[in-house]
Amino acid sequence: MDGLSPAASVIAVIQLSASIVNICGSYIWDVKNAREDIVALQGAVAGLEGVLQQLKELLQGPTGARLSTSHTLARDISKCLFVVSDLKGKIDPGSGKKFMRKVGFRALKWPLKRSEVEGLTKDIEKYKSSFTLSLQVDQTALITGIAQTNDVIDRNLDIGKLPVAHGAEFGSYMDQHEDECLEGTRAQLRQQIAEWSVSPQGKCIFWLKGMAGTGKSTVSRTVAKSFEEANLLGASFFFKRGEGDRGNAIKMFPTITRQLTVNLPQLLPGVRKAINDNPDIGTKSLREQFNKLLLQPLLSLKPSAHQVPTRVIVIDALDECEQDNDIRTILLLLPQLGMASNVHLRIFLTSRPELSIRLGFLEIADRNYQDLALHEIPAEVTEHDIFLFINHRLLNIKRDRSLPVDWPEDTDIQTIVMLSTPLFIFAATMCRIFEDPQWDPVDSLAEVLSHRNDASKLDGTYLPVLNRLLTKQSEKQKKQLVQEFQEVVGAIVMLQSPLSIISLSRLINLPERMVSLRLNSLHSVLSVPDDANLPVRLFHLSFRDFLINSETREKTPFWVNEEDTHQKLAKQCLAICHSLTRNLCGLPSDGTPRVYIDRQTIDHYLSPELQYSCRYWVHHLVNSKDLTSATYDALSFLEEHFLHWVEAMSILGLASEIVEIINLLQSFEHRHKNHELSKFLQDAKRFVLRNGQIADDVPLQIYCSGLVFAPRQSIVRGKLERELPDWLCRLPEVEEAWSAELQTFESHSDPVQSVSFTRDGRLMASGSSDNTVRLWDPVTGTLQHTLDGHSGWVWSVTFSLDGRLLASASFDQIVKLWNPATGALQNSLKGHWLKLWDPATGTLQHTLEGHSGSVQSVAFSFDGRLLASSSSDETVKFWDAATGALRQTLNVKEVITSLEFSKDGSHLNTNLGSLTIRSWCDKHTCDTPNTDANIFLLEGQWVTLGGEKVLWLPPEHRPHCSAVKDNTLILGHASGRISFIGFMG
Structure with a gap:
């Protein structure tokens, strides 16, 4: 062929x-x-x-x-x-x-x-x-x-290759039966949203907030449909906790981008360029994805000869995104879409008013959003809308169930409306109860009305559903029913991604027939498809909240113990993961790239329950009750199947999550001491940091390159040496133990000139001769952002004290100030000599003269009172940041190109080592400072400790530039690589 x-x-x-x-x-x-x-x-x-x-x-x-x-x-x-x-x-x-x-x-x-x-x-x-x-x-x-x-x-460059979160788009197959606003309801709100979307004075973001169950998602689907009919819908993303990719933001921007290229075809060239420049852009950090896939293509749009088009992006239930840090990042990034001048982009966003989201909106400059709280809409308006909704549904139920013409009585309808207001979820659940063919609607109505005096709306919503399960049951039957409910429904509400009845039954090790039987009576609160291969879903997250709430324990035996359920799921996930073997997908060779493995092959060899278990066993483990037992279960699994698990995660495209999962397991182990597990995890993390990229590209190489070049004393190698390929008859000589090099970041195309960390160590910046600045996550090695803008080498980068600004200095004689959270350029400062600027306004504050050579680097002390500068005149000078007065000069007899104060202000970290800051003397010039005994320096080919040579650097490891952070030496190589050497404190 x-x-x-x-x-x-x-x-x-x-x-x-x-x-x-x-x-x-x-x-x-x-x-x-x-x-x-x-x-x-x-x-x-x-x-x-x-x-x-x-x-x-x-x-x-x-x-x-x-x-x-x-x-x-x-x-x-x-x-x-x-x-x-x-x-x-x-x-x-x-x-x-x-x-x-x-x-x-x-x-x-x-x-x-x-x-x-x-x-x-x-x-x-x-x-x-x-x-x-x-x-x-x-x-x-x-x-x-x-x-x-x-x-x-x-x-x-196929746009279709961008990864998407299936089911997140409006009108998806998964959500085709979800409710939309009934005609005549939410009329004023919908009109307000429609006017905002096309108003020239409208804010960039419309935030619709409301408590759980107030109907936010129903409004989102309704306005999305209206925008679509008016040719205004640009894209949509409906978050849903526990729904795999819909429960996080990993694929949010690629999903939105794919839709926008359809509804705004002018974006295609810019998006194609982004994919051509980096085919893996869809797996990069949120900032990188946003900048390259959305912001830059939008900013590069050419002016239209016709009217500037308007497009609305609908983002629903942002609070159901699992990572608070991602929520904050999204809210920092989205307002930048308003910068596009050749298209009017608006964002309609809904969420609960959670703290992380409220704080995120407070950080939006110039309050470029308008908000409206559903639960603050006048009660009579909401009550009217709920009445229309309930009346409509009850008429259909009466017709479909052949009920008496006078059912229900008007007073009963008014009672249900009163109980429901302001929670549409209450009204929707009640109607689903009456629609359930297994129960008599007349009896169901009586049960619902019996809870009219419950203080909690959720009690009144869900207790009628649960209580009727126990009707006419013997004590023995009740006990069995409660146990099965907790095993089946407890698992469903704790799952991180929904599973079908077939997969769920295999995961929790119960007969499929029994699982189906237990779900038959819960169609009013769970979406249970007729096809046993389709996932079972919660209608609303409030059902989970109700079941695990400690107060529910006193009201119903169906209360779900969160820790116990997590523990059972952890054991069941590990039991399934024990079926992992080498080359699970039957790949033809150890060199088969992952991109050649199609989805059908993966799904054939890795069942849904196995895929789920590989990804989430640690999540359930760390939330378990019996933590001591859990650590031994983890160690037993890892010692036998660690490489099999890494292979499976890599084949699933989840290699980037492995380090974070190990970090999670390490934090869990630190609280519950298990020395053997601690040692294994430390070694496993080093193994993954070295081999993560090749595992992502060619999964089976973890058994080849991974094991072959692992140090002789590596625990992973020792435990799993049996997995070495049989086509090797002699192994190369390798290092005895892991070297001091922690990780290598590769992305720059030219030598690295400067590196800098934020004070909390959570972000690292590198400046290069390729004219770019790159931001990294130092824990995972993930590239967070590439900052373009300089026309010359970037020879110095440094963060502000609070980490909210990044300054980069270049041979183009410009200092640029960036927002590290979004990658946005804040200001460009032009001048000569050493100058102090107000970063907010770009105003020159002081010109500092004193160096006899070019200034190489500058840094502020932790309290912002001192400024240090280094120069080609082989000195380091300290200045009063408030007055610009020179305070001290250190003759270091070396050209220092990177500076950073220690947190306690006692040392100045440089690319050549750490300098002790002594108490100020009366004169401005002091001798070369002494160095603390435990401070290390880079001197030519050697790293010295207290003046004594301790580590020789082979030619291939000698740096083009270097820097120090606490007890870590960072080496920038001419090849564009960055290496880390950690020293014991």
Whole structure:
């Protein structure tokens, strides 16, 4: 197949597609239980066939040879050919044709699960979109007479390759049955939002806040639909805690970007450039993703000859994002979208008024947002809307359940409205209770009304659902029912990502039949699909809050013990993870890149419950009750399956999470001393820091390169040496133990000139001859941001005392001030000599003269009272920051290029070591200072400690520049690498 021309491959796909359409047609008539899936798959394949027919005609036409874009699709066409060929093999009876002629298609079952159909349909639609885009480009090129290779945009950069959070977009399959505002409800609010979206004076962000259950998500879906109908919807992201990628922000910006390129096609060139510059941009830090995928493409948009377009981005339930730091980062970044002058971008955002979100909004400059609290809308307005909603639903229930015309009484409706206000979730749950076919609506209404005096709205919402489960049950039955509820529903509310009934039953080791039975009576609070392969979900997070609340324990036996449930889930996850083996996916060689492993292969070999267990076993472990037992369980698993687990995480594309998971486990172990586990985790972290990148690219190399080059005393190597490849007969000589080098950060294309840490050590900046500044997470090694703007080498970088500003000095004779949180340029300062500026206004405060050579670096003391400067005149000078007066000069007899005060102000860390700051003398000039006995210096080829040579640096490790942070020496190499050497304090 690989040798076929594009045209021949297209013909082959067309022929296979036609065959698949016919086969599906036979199944549709004779297999009834999967008709919806069959029709969906048939439609997708038929659509693909139609697009390829047009592509074939174009390729075989007289201008076919000039169609550069269509010819670059060879790889996608080849992959598509493989997919449809494999699909035909799965659904075609094949050699069983003779048997089929005897008994007919009724003897067959539809061979694909719904999840497989959804995956195949998604892949086929992706190829169809790619081919359609190619057609549009080449057809346009032909019409305009510019169908030449150099004039066609490179279509190998497939926007569809950006990772997305499935189900997060408005109108997704997962949320298709979710409520929207009933006609006539929330009218004033919806009008206010509509006016804000198009008002020239409107703020960048509209924050709709409200308590749990007040209907924020319903409003979000409604306004998203309105924006879509008005061609104003740019993108959307609906967070949902416990829903995998929807519960965090990892894929938020790529998901939004993909939608924006559809609704704002002008963004395509800028986004393609970002992907071309960094194909892995979708996995980088939030700041990097935002800057490269959204902000820069938006800022580079050319002015439109017509009216400036308006687009609204809808972000729902931000409070359900699991990381508070990510929430703060998002709120810092989003207002920058208002900087785009050639498109009006607005953000409609909803959340609970949690502290982290309130603080985030307080940090938004010039209060560029407007807010409205749902729970502060006048009670009579909310009550009116809830009445319309309940009345509408009850009329449908009365019709569908053939209830008496006078049910329910008007007074009962008014009582339900009164109980519900202001919580729409109460009203929605009550209606679902009445709709449940397993219960009599008349009895259900009586049960609900019996809780009219409950002080808590959540009690009144959920106790009626739970209490009726115990009706007419013996004591023995009640005990069994409560136990099964806590095992099944307790697991569901604690899961970090939802699982299907099939996967859940395997995870908690209970029969699928029993799990289904226990969920049958809970359809009013849980979304339980008819297909056992689809995930079970909470209708609302408040049900989880209610079940684990300590006050619930006194009100119902169904209370869920959070720590006990986590402990059970941790054990069950580890039990499943014990099935991990080497080369789990059966890859053909140890050098197979991860990008060659398709999703179908991964899902075939790693079941949903195994994928879940690999990612979340530590989360459940650290929240367990019996912590001593948990540490031994963790050690036992890691000593046997650590490499298997790293392989699985890497294949799942989660290699970047491994260090953070180990950090979480280490923090847990520190509280519950387990010496053996502590040693293993320390070694495992070093192993992952060294091999994380190759594991992400080529997962099986952890058994090859990872083990082969691990130090002889490495615990991971010692415990798992059996995993070494059998094709090696002699191993190379390696170091005895892990070296002092902690980690290497590689990203700069030219030598690193300067590095600096924030005071808390959570962020590191590096300046390079490639004219850029890069921000790093020193714990994980993750690149957080690339700051472009200088036209010359960046030779010095330093953070402000509070870490909110970063200054970079360059050979372009400009000092730039940046916001490290967002990567935004705050100010550019131009001048000569050593100058003090007001960073807020850019006003020159003092000009400091005294050095006889060029100034190399500057730093403020921790209290901001002193300024230190180093120069090519081989001195370090201390200045009074308030007055600009010179306080002291140190003759160091070396050119120091990097300065940073220690937290206690007793030392000045430099690229050559740490200088002791002695008490001030009366004269301004002092001799070269003494160095503390335990202060290390870099002197030529050696690191010295107290003047004594202690570590020789081989030629390949000698730095181009260096810096010191506490007990860590940072070396910047000419190759662009950064190395760390840690010393015992």
